[in-house]
Amino acid sequence: xxxxxxxxxxxxxxxxxxxxxxxxxxxxxxxxxxxxxxxxxxxxxxxxxxxxxxxxxxxxxxxxxxxxxxxxxxxxxxxxxxxxxxxxxxxxxxxxxxxxxx
Numbered sequence: 844x845x846x847x848x849x850x851x852x853x854x855x856x857x858x859x860x861x862x863x864x865x866x867x868x869x870x871x872x873x874x875x876x877x878x879x880x881x882x883x884x885x886x887x888x889x890x891x892x893x894x895x896x897x898x899x900x901x902x903x904x905x906x907x908x909x910x911x912x913x914x915x916x917x918x919x920x921x922x923x924x925x926x927x928x929x930x931x932x933x934x935x936x937x938x939x940x941x942x943x944x945x
Contacts, residue, residue: 844941846910847879847903851896851937856930860898863926867919874913876904894933903942 854860871877879901887896904910913919 845903845905845943846907847901847940847942848936849901849938850899851884851935852898852900852931853895853933854898854930855932859926859930863922863930866922866926870916870919870922871902871913874904874909874916876902876909876913878902892933892935894935896933896935899937 852860868878881900882898884897884899890896904913
């Protein structure tokens with residue numbers, strides 16, 4: 844079964860976060876993953892953390908194993924360290940669920 848995550852972020856540097864997306868997307872596609880929905884959020888009415896969320900998206904993979912391999916890929920980890928870790932203040936995994944297709 845395919846796997847999808849619903850993710851909320853507190854993006855502190857939009858430009859650098861966009862660079863992260865541009866650099867990591869080819870690797871994501873190589874692994875058969877992709878983004879589904881992607882929103883900039885202007886108002887959060889309810890939040891289960893004390894950290895604001897200003898970006899919400901879905902990301903999907905063909906399987907749990909493929910997702911794990913992607914997030915452990917050395918090239919991805921280098922991109923994450925350079926762009927993501929300096930542009931995102933907080934990450935909230937809102938849900939992870941199986942789907943029929945990616």
